[in-house]
Amino acid sequence: MKKPFVTLEQLKEITKKYPTPFHIYDEKGIRENARRLKEAFAWNSGFKEYFAVKATPNPFILKILQEEGCGADCSSMTELMLSEAIGFSGNDIMFSSNATPAEEFIKAREMNGTINLDDFTHIDFLEKVAGIPETISCRYNPGGVFKISTDIMDNPGEAKFGFTKEQMVEGFKILKSKGVKNFGIHSFLASNTVSNEYYPTLARVLFELAVELKEKTGADIKFINLSGGIGIPYMPDQEPNDIMVIGEGVRKTFEEVLVPAGMGEVSIFTELGRYMLAPYGHLVATAIHEKHIHKEYIGLDASAVNLMRPAMYGAYHHITVMGKEDGPCDHKYDITGSLCENNDKFAVDRMLPKIDMGDFLVIHDTGAHGFAMGYNYNGKLRSSELLLKEDGSVQLIRRAETPKDYFATFDFCDILKNIKY
Known part of the structure; x- marks a missing residue:
C-alpha cells in the first residue's frame, strides 16, 4: 500500500x-533517488542524468537536482531560459525539441547546449538559422513496434519523432562534412515502463546502431542518450523498477556490444522525469x-x-x-x-x-x-x-x-x- x-x-x-x-514535494526522497540513479550507472565514467524539465519546471526542484549533479533536458525557449537562470549551461544542457522554431535553436546555441536534432531536414535548418556546432546528437526512430520479451511496449512507427536508420547514416556523413567532431545518439521508444528490461533492451538497439554508424561514417560517437521511459508503479500492486538491476543490465550490454568495438569510452546519458520526481x-x-x-x-x-x-x-x-x-x-x-x-x-x-x-x-x-x-x-x-x-x-x-x-x-x-x- x-x-x-x-x-x-x-x-x-x-x-x-x-x-x-496544493502540490507538495519531498526533498529527501528526491535527493535519495537521484543518488541511487547515479550509483546504478557509476560504472560509466561519463554518466550524466539530464532531468526532463518539462516534467516539473520549478526552479527550486531544478536547483536540488543540479546540486545532485544532474543536467537539464529542455524542449522549449522558456525551459532553456529557466535552466539558464538557475545556472545550467554548456554540457549541462541537452536541447531536445521537434518542429523547432528558429529562435529556440539560436538560444540553445547561445547557451552552448548540446542540440539533439529530431529530423533529417533540421540539419539544413539549423545551419541556416544558428550554425552547426562541433558537438551534436541525433534522435533515432527504428519504426515498427518495440518489444520486450513478448510484450509490445510501444509503436515507434506511429511516433512523429526521430530519424530513420538510413537518415542517421546520411545525416552523420553530412554533419561530419559540416565540421561536427563529436556525435551523440538518442532514442525514446516507450513511456512509463515498469520493467527492468526496457533500458537494457533499448541500450542494445542504440549500442548496435552506434557501432554501425561508426563503421559506415567514421563518426566519433561520444555519448549515447537512453532518454526517459523508466516508469513508476502508479498502481499499488505493481512491482517498482529496480534501478540497480537496470544499471547492471545496461552495463552488461555495454560490455557485450561497445567494448569489443573499441567504444568503451562512450558516455551514457539519461533524461528521466517521471522516475526522478513522480513518487x-x-x-x-x-x-x-x-x-x-x-x-x-x-x-x-x-x-x-x-x-x-x-x-x-x-x-x-x-x-x-x-x-x-x-x-x-x-x-x-x-x-x-x-x-x-x-x-x-x-x-x-x-x-x-x-x-x-x-x-x-x-x-x-x-x-x-x-x-x-x-x-x-x-x-x-x-x-x-x-x-x-x-x-x-x-x-x-x-x-x-x-x-x-x-x-x-x-x-x-x-x-x-x-x-x-
Whole structure:
C-alpha cells in the first residue's frame, strides 16, 4: 500500500498558512533517488542524468537536482531560459525539441547546449538559422513496434519523432562534412515502463546502431542518450523498477556490444522525469461536497486543472484519505473536481474509506507531469507548490495564481480595468 510522505498532523499545520489544493514535494526522497540513479550507472565514467524539465519546471526542484549533479533536458525557449537562470549551461544542457522554431535553436546555441536534432531536414535548418556546432546528437526512430520479451511496449512507427536508420547514416556523413567532431545518439521508444528490461533492451538497439554508424561514417560517437521511459508503479500492486538491476543490465550490454568495438569510452546519458520526481509529489485537496444520485460522488477543491492525467487518458493515481489509512475501503466513490466536463474525475468507482466533508485527500505520484500540465479552463487558477524540506520545514516554491494573474495578459483591455481584485 502506498503511504504519503506527509502526515495528517503536518497537513493540519501546513494548511493554516497554505490552503488546499496544493502540490507538495519531498526533498529527501528526491535527493535519495537521484543518488541511487547515479550509483546504478557509476560504472560509466561519463554518466550524466539530464532531468526532463518539462516534467516539473520549478526552479527550486531544478536547483536540488543540479546540486545532485544532474543536467537539464529542455524542449522549449522558456525551459532553456529557466535552466539558464538557475545556472545550467554548456554540457549541462541537452536541447531536445521537434518542429523547432528558429529562435529556440539560436538560444540553445547561445547557451552552448548540446542540440539533439529530431529530423533529417533540421540539419539544413539549423545551419541556416544558428550554425552547426562541433558537438551534436541525433534522435533515432527504428519504426515498427518495440518489444520486450513478448510484450509490445510501444509503436515507434506511429511516433512523429526521430530519424530513420538510413537518415542517421546520411545525416552523420553530412554533419561530419559540416565540421561536427563529436556525435551523440538518442532514442525514446516507450513511456512509463515498469520493467527492468526496457533500458537494457533499448541500450542494445542504440549500442548496435552506434557501432554501425561508426563503421559506415567514421563518426566519433561520444555519448549515447537512453532518454526517459523508466516508469513508476502508479498502481499499488505493481512491482517498482529496480534501478540497480537496470544499471547492471545496461552495463552488461555495454560490455557485450561497445567494448569489443573499441567504444568503451562512450558516455551514457539519461533524461528521466517521471522516475526522478513522480513518487515524490502529492496533490493535496479537501473534500468539500458529496453527491448521492446514480452514483456516489465526492467533490474536491482541486480539479483536472491541477492534475489532468486521469481526465486526459484515464490514468490511475492512488488516493489516501488522511487519518483513515487503516480504515476499511468499503465505500465506492467517483472523486471529482468542479470543471464543466464529465471527465473531471480523479478516480472512478474507487473503493475508499468513508469520506467526510473537510477530509484531506492525498493524490499520489503527481511530482512529474502533474502541476506542469495544468491549465486555466473554466477560469480556474493554478495552485501553489510547496517543498517539504529535509529538516521537516515547508517552503513555498510557487505561489498560487490569483485573478490578477489570470487577467494580466489583457492588460491592454480598458474594459477589464474596472475589475476589483
